[in-house]
Amino acid sequence: MTRKLPNIVVTGTPGVGKTTHAEQIAQNLGFKHVSINQIVKDEGFHEGKDEELGSWIVDEDKLLDYLEATSLSETGGYVLDFHACELFPERWIDLVLVLRCDSTVLYDRLTARGYEGKKLEENMDSEIMQVLLDEARESYKEEIVVELKSENADDVEANVDRVEQWVEQWKKDREA
Numbered sequence: 001m002t003r004k005l006p007n008i009v010v011t012g013t014p015g016v017g018k019t020t021h022a023e024q025i026a027q028n029l030g031f032k033h034v035s036i037n038q039i040v041k042d043e044g045f046h047e048g049k050d051e052e053l054g055s056w057i058v059d060e061d062k063l064l065d066y067l068e069a070t071s072l073s074e075t076g077g078y079v080l081d082f083h084a085c086e087l088f089p090e091r092w093i094d095l096v097l098v099l100r101c102d103s104t105v106l107y108d109r110l111t112a113r114g115y116e117g118k119k120l121e122e123n124m125d126s127e128i129m130q131v132l133l134d135e136a137r138e139s140y141k142e143e144i145v146v147e148l149k150s151e152n153a154d155d156v157e158a159n160v161d162r163v164e165q166w167v168e169q170w171k172k173d174r175e176a
């Protein structure tokens, strides 16, 4: 592997703070924030919407071809922000952050976003049952999966600091 910078996945249930974290990490480290949802929507890499969950039914082949054509796997320095993680090939990814949130806090965030009914219920269940954490642990090596609390602004600051330190160490390890 010749990447000069690591690639980071920020994952978790909708509303846990992926965008908030990914933007901050990208800004502080000069990394590229890639909102996978945005790409899927803008490039039409989907087969319509799952009406119940309100999320795109992603055409993974098209999405991965698109990502493959970027400098992601060669240069690194990407922050991939998505509510799933198993689709990204292991060889691309150096760190997986799984954001977690207390269910009352998440409930307030999702209702503020207009989630209701089945969509609200399914996403709440997903967080309570730690679906994304399990998916990350099943898809990547244990040592690159990190669970982080994202309930308040202090958490964001502490998490971003931790990632910055981790990236510094990653670089040092490769220089050695």
Ligand code: DAT
Residues within 6 Å of the ligand: 012, 013, 014, 015, 016, 017, 018, 019, 020, 021, 109, 149, 150, 151, 152, 153, 154, 155, 156
């Ligand atoms: P996601 O991208 O996972 O859907 P988001 O970053 O858009 O989540 O955050 C959803 C809302 O919650 C948004 O209004 C910002 C707020 N939020 C997220 N994480 C937070 C945190 N750790 N502290 C305070 N507010 C947070």
